[in-house]
Each structure stands twice: as C-alpha cells, then as structure tokens.
Amino acid sequence: MVRVAITGAGAICALGRTAAEFAAAISSGRSGIGPIRSTNMSEFRFRNGAEVPDYSHTPYFDDRRADFMDRFAQFAVIAAREAVADAAPAWTPELRENAAIITGSCVGGQSTEDTGFQEVYKHGRNRVHPLTIPKTMANAGASHISMEFGVTGPSFTISTACSSAAHAIGQAYWMIRSGAAPLAITGGSEAPFSFGILKAWEAMRVVSPDTCRPFSKDRHGMILGEGAAMLVLEPLDAARARGARIHAEIVGFGMSADASHITQPSAEGAARAMRAALRDAALAPDQIGYINAHGTGTLANDISETAAIQAVFGSRVKNLPVSSTKSMHGHALGAAGALECLAAIVALRDGILPPTANFNERDPECDLDVVPNHARAAQVEYALSNSFAFGGLNAVLALRAVAH
Amino acid sequence: MSDDLIQRVLKVISTSKRIPPETVTIDSDFAQLNIDSMDAVEILFALENEFDISIPDDAVRAVRNVRQMCEGIDKLITDKASEPPAVQ
Numbered sequence: 001m002v003r004v005a006i007t008g009a010g011a012i013c014a015l016g017r018t019a020a021e022f023a024a025a026i027s028s029g030r031s032g033i034g035p036i037r038s039t040n041m042s043e044f045r046f047r048n049g050a051e052v053p054d055y056s057h058t059p060y061f062d063d064r065r066a067d068f069m070d071r072f073a074q075f076a077v078i079a080a081r082e083a084v085a086d087a088a089p090a091w092t093p094e095l096r097e098n099a100a101i102i103t104g105s106c107v108g109g110q111s112t113e114d115t116g117f118q119e120v121y122k123h124g125r126n127r128v129h130p131l132t133i134p135k136t137m138a139n140a141g142a143s144h145i146s147m148e149f150g151v152t153g154p155s156f157t158i159s160t161a162c163s164s165a166a167h168a169i170g171q172a173y174w175m176i177r178s179g180a181a182p183l184a185i186t187g188g189s190e191a192p193f194s195f196g197i198l199k200a201w202e203a204m205r206v207v208s209p210d211t212c213r214p215f216s217k218d219r220h221g222m223i224l225g226e227g228a229a230m231l232v233l234e235p236l237d238a239a240r241a242r243g244a245r246i247h248a249e250i251v252g253f254g255m256s257a258d259a260s261h262i263t264q265p266s267a268e269g270a271a272r273a274m275r276a277a278l279r280d281a282a283l284a285p286d287q288i289g290y291i292n293a294h295g296t297g298t299l300a301n302d303i304s305e306t307a308a309i310q311a312v313f314g315s316r317v318k319n320l321p322v323s324s325t326k327s328m329h330g331h332a333l334g335a336a337g338a339l340e341c342l343a344a345i346v347a348l349r350d351g352i353l354p355p356t357a358n359f360n361e362r363d364p365e366c367d368l369d370v371v372p373n374h375a376r377a378a379q380v381e382y383a384l385s386n387s388f389a390f391g392g393l394n395a396v397l398a399l400r401a402v403a404h
Numbered sequence: 405m406s407d408d409l410i411q412r413v414l415k416v417i418s419t420s421k422r423i424p425p426e427t428v429t430i431d432s433d434f435a436q437l438n439i440d441s442m443d444a445v446e447i448l449f450a451l452e453n454e455f456d457i458s459i460p461d462d463a464v465r466a467v468r469n470v471r472q473m474c475e476g477i478d479k480l481i482t483d484k485a486s487e488p489p490a491v492q
Contacts, residue, residue, distance in 0.1 A: 045461060205445050205461050220461075263442045300441065 003236035004176045004251075005402075007089075007244040010082025010187075011342055012075050013227025013329045014050035018082060022229075022329075022339070023346040026354035027375050031328045033211050033223050033358075038193045046207045049193060050225035050330025068131060069144060070109030075228035075335070076141030076189035077148050084149060087232035089183055090242055100181035101142045101155035102172040103230075104164030104188030106334030107197060108138035114194035138334075141189045141228070153181055159334065162294070164188050166337030166387035166395035169231065170253035173397070176233050187338035189228030198224070204263075206298050212331070214295035214324035214356050215302050215370045217363035222296040225330020229338035231345075248345045249400040251382070252281025258392025265301055265388055270294075270308035273394035277384060278312075281398040285313045288320065288398075289380030290353055292344040293370075294388045295324020296331055305386065306366045321378065323371040327357035337387040341397055344385040348401035351379045405478045413474050416450045433469035451477060457484060 011018065014032025015025035025032065035041070036049040052075070057066040060078050069077070089095060116132035119125045134140065139157035146155050154175070158167045165188025172186035192198075201207050201224060208221035239246055254276025258269030278285060294305055310317050325343040332339055347353050352375050359372035385397045410430055418425040421443055428437065434444065448459050451473075457480045467473050 045458075203445065203449055205448070205464070209461065261440070261442070264440060 002177050002179055003249060004173050004233055005236040005239040005244070005249055006231050006247045006345060007234055007239050008083035008087025008232030009229070009247055009342055009345065010079035010086065011227065011229040011339065012052055012078050013229070013332060013339055014052060014225055015329050017052070019086070019342065022342065023350065026325050026328055026343050026346060027350065027352045029328070029355045029357050029373055029375055031211065031357045033330055036193060039195050039198055044198065045202055046209050048208070048211060048223055050223055050332070051193060052227055068135065070112045070135040070140060071191035072105060072109055072189050073135070073140040073144050075191060075226070076103060076230065077144050079187060079189065079228035079230040080145045080148065080185050083185065083230040083232045087234070087244060089232065089234070095182055096150050096152060098153045098182050099151045100153050100172060100175050100184040101145050101151055102168045102184060102186045103142040103145070103157045104159070104166070104168035104334045104337060105138040105141055105157055105190060106159060106161050106164050107190065107192050109136035109140060110192055110194040110197045112136050114196045145185055151185065160393045160395070161389035161391055162331065162333055162336050163387040163389035163393050163395040164334035164337065165229070166341065166385065166397055167255065169250070169338060169341055170255065170395055170397060172233055173250040173253050176235060182234065184233045185230055186233060187228060187230035188335040190333045190335040191226045192224055192333055193226060208297060211358045212297040212327050213358045213360060214293065214297040214327050215306070215363060215366040215368060216359045217361040219297045219299065219302065221298050222326070223330045225326070225332040226335070227329065227332050227339065228335050229342045231338070231341070246402045248348045248402055250397060251400045252277045252283065252398030254278070254280055254396045256394045258394070260392060262392070263390050265304040266392060267304045267307035267311065269392055269394055270305055270386070270388050271311040273396045274308065274312045274384060274386065277396035277398045283382060283398060286316060287382050288313070288384055289378070290344065290347050290383040291320065291322040292340045292347070292383065292385045293322050293324045294386045295326055295356065297324070297326065301388070303365045305388065306368055309368060317368055320369060321353050321371050321376065322368045323354055323356040325354050327359070337385070337395065340387070341385045341399070344383045344399050348380060348383055348399055351377055353378050353380070405474055409478055410474050412454055413451065413470065413477060416454050417447055417470065420447045420450045428470065430471050430474065455481060457481060
C-alpha cells in the first residue's frame with residue numbers, strides 16, 4: 001500500500017493569507033474573530049465573524065478573470081497556488097493528465113446567488129446576471145484550480161456541510177494510497193458571508209453573540225468563518241525520491257453517518273468515525289497524541305464530541321490534548337476540515353499544539369484537556385482531525401509526523 | 405396574559421410540530437411534547453411571525469415549557485408596545 005505524503009500547503013482565512021501566517025497565528029493563540037464588515041449587520045442578533053480582512057481580488061486575479069469567480073472560488077485558487085508552489089511538483093504531461101483535484105464546499109458561491117436573486121425578488125427586475133450559475137456552483141473551486149494548473153485528471157467537489165473538506169481530503173488520500181492518482185490537490189473553500197445565509201444561520205440560533213469559546217462552560221455558539229486551505233498529496237516514496245519537503249503523512253481516514261437527526265449530533269456516530277479512522281490507519285487509540293476537535297462552541301456539539309472522545313479513548317482522555325482552532329479561524333463550513341487538517345499538520349510538523357482560544361471556564365460536561373488559551377510545545381507522532389456535519393455525516397483524518 | 409395570546413401560542417406549537425391541537429396545553433412541557441432543539445427554533449420563528457416580535461436568543465435559553473413561553477411572549481409584546489415609535 002502506498003504511503004501518502006503532504007508536500008504542499010496553502011491557506012487564506014481570517015488568520016492570514018499564507019499557510020505560514022496561519023501557522024504563526026494558531027501557534028500563538030491569536031483569534032481572527034471580529035466584526036463582520038462585508039455585510040451590513042445592523043439587523044442581526046450577532047455581529048461577529050472570522051473574515052479575511054480587507055480582501056480584494058486585485059493582487060490575485062485580473063478584473064476579467066475575477067468576473068468569473070465568486071469569492072469562495074478565488075480563495076480555492078489562492079490556497080491551491082500556494083500549496084502547489086510549496087510542493088513544486090515535477091510536472092510532466094502525464095502528471096498533469098492524471099493528477100486529481102478534490103475540493104469541499106458547503107454553500108458554494110452564496111454572495112453571487114444572493115446578489116442575483118435580489119435582482120428578481122427585491123429589485124423587481126426580470127433577469128439575473130448570466131454568470132450567476134457558473135459562479136454559484138459548488139464545484140467552481142475545483143474547476144478553477146484545474147484551469148489554473150492545466151490539471152486534467154479526476155476532479156470533483158464533495159458537499160457534506162461542515163465535513164466537506166475532510167471528506168474531500170480523505171477521498172484524495174485514498175486515491176493516492178490506492179494508486180488511482182499520482183498527485184492530488186485537495187482541501188476546501190468557503191465564503192458564506194452573504195446576507196441571506198447569515199439570516200439563515202441567525203434563525204438556527206447557534207451563532208454566538210460575542211466569540212467562539214469551544215468547550216468553555218460559558219460558550220454561546222459558533223462563529224462563522226471563511227477562507228480556504230489546500231494540500232498537495234503524493235506518494236511518500238516519490239516525494240522522498242525527488243527531495244520534496246514533507247509536512248506530514250496522512251495515514252488513515254474514517255467516515256460514518258449518525259442516522260439519527262438532521263442537526264443534533266450523535267456521540268455514537270462521531271465515535272464510529274474516529275474508530276474507523278484508527279482502523280484504517282491500523283492505529284491503537286493509545287498512539288494518538290493530539291486531536292484537532294470539530295469543537296464548534298455550540299452547547300450540543302461540544303458535549304457530544306466530548307462523549308465520543310471519551311468513548312473511544314477511555315481513561316486516556318486525561319492525557320490527550322484536544323483543541324478547537326475554530327476559536328481562532330471561525331467555522332468555515334466546507335473549508336473547516338481543510339483549515340483544521342492544516343492545524344493538525346502544523347502541530348505535528350512544528351511540535352506546537354494549538355490552543356483552544358477564548359476559553360474561560362471548565363465545563364464538567366466537556367472534561368477534556370483542551371489546551372486552554374496557550375499553545376503547548378509537544379512532539380506528537382499521531383493526530384486526528386475531527387469533522388462532524390449537520391446531517392450527521394462524519395469524517396475523521398489520521399495524520400503522522402515525519403521523522404526528521 | 406390574555407387567553408387569546410395563550411390560544412395563539414398553543415396553535416403555533418401544534419401547527420409547527422404537526423400534532424393535534426388538543427395535545428398542547430398551557431401546562432405542557434417541551435420534553436413531554438418531544439420538542440427538540442430544531443423543533444424549538446422552528447416554533448420561535450413561527451411565534452416571531454405570529455406576534456411580529458423579535459425573540460432574543462438569551463430570552464429562550466431557560467424556557468422549558470409552554471407557560472414560560474407564553475409569559476415570555478407576553479413580556480415581549482408589552483415591551484414593544486411601550487417603546488417610542490421608531491423615528492422615520
């Protein structure tokens with residue numbers, strides 16, 4: 001079986017516009033949560049989000065190209081460019097022909113759709129812009145990445161709400177492992193700050209009025225985020241042979257469905273996904289040294305995820321650091337799994353466990369070592385990255401540090 | 405708290421949850437009616453429309469039964485009536 005190396009990483013989110021800026025922020029516990037500026041928030045019960053500050057397409061795309069790309073697709077390409085430049089693959093015609101692109105997105109080009117539909121519903125016009133469909137489709141990120149690099153192999157997008165990117169990375173991992181593709185560009189992107197989507201989140205009453213405090217007793221919900229993270233995956237042996245820098249290995253992937261409720265999480269479903277990832281990686285629970293939690297900061301998720309981790313790891317939870325970096329980059333929905341996989345990669349690569357920021361008070365129902373507020377130096381060999389979606393569709397990635 | 409208000413709240417709950425109206429009374433609690441968190445946010449949405457009010461998140465956290473819900477709505481309606489008219 002082929003071992004799978006992560007040779008490239010790129011990111012853009014509230015914490016920065018490169019993977020290095022992202023790593024520096026999570027390693028210092030800096031939160032990117034603040035007032036939402038891209039939408040008028042005066043008629044909302046919440047004000048804060050984790051936006052890419054002062055984003056404009058101009059340093060990245062000329063105006064005509066940007067006309068064809070919603071913000072979420074722009075983020076996808078920006079992160080993919082960085083990841084591919086970082087990996088610096090030895091491109092050949094065969095490699096471009098066979099490389100895979102698998103992206104995650106939950107809501108696609110929401111700002112584009114919102115603007116288009118306002119034309120007909122609000123402004124009483126009888127037509128919407130002809131690029132509304134190609135800019136809104138959730139696969140636009142994957143399509144623009146393929147055009148950017150001339151990659152013509154298997155390319156598609158997975159949409160499983162908050163697990164989208166983790167499902168995408170897991171699928172890409174399996175394709176490299178099985179030999180189905182020689183290289184994959186994979187991750188997720190999201191730009192959910194449209195008026196309509198924000199109103200829909202408000203109606204669910206799960207968004208915090210101040211900030212995201214995962215596992216803290218005084219948590220009041222999630223904070224929405226935006227951005228993208230992309231990875232380049234390739235066979236470990238091939239990466240070593242060409243002298244590529246290897247950030248970490250992916251060693252396992254597990255999935256499950258709760259089959260219980262459309263929004264309420266199930267500890268049993270989450271536990272089954274973690275066990276499936278461990279089984280896929282042929283790892284015992286004792287070998288895991290860090291978990292990047294789904295950790296949304298909602299009342300329900302954090303209790304349920306704690307119960308799931310306790311069920312899988314038993315008495316070991318006392319010595320098992322578990323943190324939620326959503327406290328810093330927000331909940332980027334279809335990009336969340338990619339940003340968090342990158343956070344776990346940074347932890348393994350740099351020997352720094354990112355903290356759960358904004359943590360105030362221990363909750364007996366979330367009795368975990370949540371690495372509160374301050375990053376912790378620790379050389380860990382194996383980590384999990386948890387993603388649990390609305391709809392009960394769960395995806396967990398298992399990662400391994402590279403020995404230097 | 406008027407009887408009219410109570411009847412409208414009961415109707416909103418039974419309509420949203422799609423249960424027979426006679427199963428919902430002022431003394432029902434949500435657990436007994438099998439109302440989960442998603443049912444609850446749907447009912448709050450319907451109540452906001454029914455009474456033309458905005459129900460803040462922190463006002464609903466402690467509400468566990470129909471009586472508390474009616475009292476909360478009554479208070480929001482009273483508060484709204486005592487507000488000065490919005491300046492245009």
